[in-house]
């Protein structure tokens with residue numbers, strides 16, 4: 389089994405960039421396990437599908453960070469973006485009004501991903517400006533690498549803004565959420581060890 393070149397290149401850039409910035413909680417060990425497991429290739433998965441909210445993607449990906457590994461990561465996402473399969477999730481009373489039309493997630497590796505597998509999930513979230521993602525939780529532990537402005541919270545904490553290149557850990561079943569600023573889309577990469 390081989391992996392499409394564009395996806396392999398993105399992993400080669402993304403996983404080291406995540407590991408270099410992972411200092412929170414169990415993120416270093418979690419990302420080490422994910423990186424090791426990702427050397428095994430899963431099955432071919434989802435075909436491309438876009439959504440209207442993806443009009444914000446060009447703006448989210450237009451960034452040219454000073455850090456060369458992050459600049460390479462944005463370039464890799466620009467190349468991979470035509471292959472992505474975007475999906476929405478359900479909202480609830482904690483989500484902003486119009487949430488359904490103003491967010492999308494794309495799985496790279498994982499259930500429903502470009503590469504179908506169950507052991508790890510690697511994906512991205514895109515929120516239009518002013519959008520608040522619902523409080524949510526899941527059993528797998530999670531590490532975020534934030535790639536835009538925008539705020540996050542976990543365990544009912546105050547909102548915090550990691551900034552571009554910021555990383556944090558979400559423990560299993562910990563309630564967490566994110567929200568975009570009024571002026572810019574939120575774009576973030578996440579990795580879960582299932």
Ligand SMILES: [Fe+2]
Nearest residue numbers: 524526530564
């Ligand atoms: Fe999550």
